[in-house]
Amino acid sequence: MATPELRHMLRDDDLNHEEQKQVLELAIKFHKDRFYHRPFEGPQGIAVIFDKPSTRTRSSFSIGVAELGGYPLVIDKSGSQLGRGEPVADTARVLDRMAYGVVWRTFGQDRVEEMAKYSSHPVVNALTDEFHPCQILADFQTIAEHRGGVDNLKNQTIAYLGDAANNMANSYLLGGAVAGMNVRVAGPNGYLPDPQIVADAEAIAAENGGSILVTTDPKEAVAGADCVFTDTWVSMGEEAEYAIRSKPFWDYQVNAELMAQAKDDAIFQHCLPAYRGKEVTAEVIDGPQSVVWDEAGNRLHAQKALLTWLAGKARGDESLLA
DSSP states (O other): OOOOOOOOBSSGGGSOHHHHHHHHHHHHHHHHOTTSOOTTTTTOEEEEEESSOOSHHHHHHHHHHHHTTOEEEEEEGGGSGGGGTOOHHHHHHHHHTTOSOEEEEOSOHHHHHHHHHTOSSOEEEEEOSSOOHHHHHHHHHHHHHHTTSGGGGTTOEEEEESOTTSHHHHHHHHHHHHHTOEEEEEOOTTSOOOHHHHHHHHHHHHHHTOEEEEESOHHHHHTTOSEEEEOOSSOTTOGGGHHHHTGGGGGGOBOHHHHTTSOTTOEEEEOSOOOBTTTBOHHHHTSTTBOHHHHHHHHHHHHHHHHHHHHHHHHTOGGGGO
């Protein structure tokens, strides 16, 4: 047995290159055998908290924890004291005495960091306004499965288009840098990534042999890319303002013309929900280059792998890491 080590997954660079590779290889094993490991037999409870609506995250974590032998305690904001203003630290102290981990889909990054500060079990960011690391693990698993394995992720060129100031852009920058990819992010002026995130990604990319490009030119981002990503242009709760808020992004729509700038065998991914005819055309998302359904399904496998890996670290159980 190794020395127990409490680890959390709060942002994409909480894993280094070798650790990310380990998690992704484990995810592929779970894809082949959904009951490959069952670390939460008992069942042990994992608190899965939602401050925001969810389909893929709720389904994949609820089913995933159950398949790992555990009990998913799903808590909605409206049904918890968190929704009534209880301090995060107080909730963390309570859950820490009952659950074997916390998964939280919330707003500010400070909230998951506060939860982790007071937790003696792993805490997983299931989405914040700043990062979406679980989605990136599923996306990279999908690339690996279409490109001959995790070792082939290194030096893949990925392009993300649209709102480049959102959580997906941040996570592609950091997660791609950890993987050693060439990461290109394109969006209009006023919707570009936080310079500190870019600087962090550049430093990590330099260590792992990748590169970072932030541009306002969608064609520059997509030229010769192996994988093209996009996301909705309007965040949850802003749908009524779509006509106004979407105006800066029309040049970044992923359509057949833009996909033609990528490699002939390039694949397309979208974290969903998608709005056909807006950030992506139906021709692309429903076409032969799209792997969005594989990507969505891999949320289950990648998150099971992450929870298993974190449990292995926390328990000092190396058998759960491979």
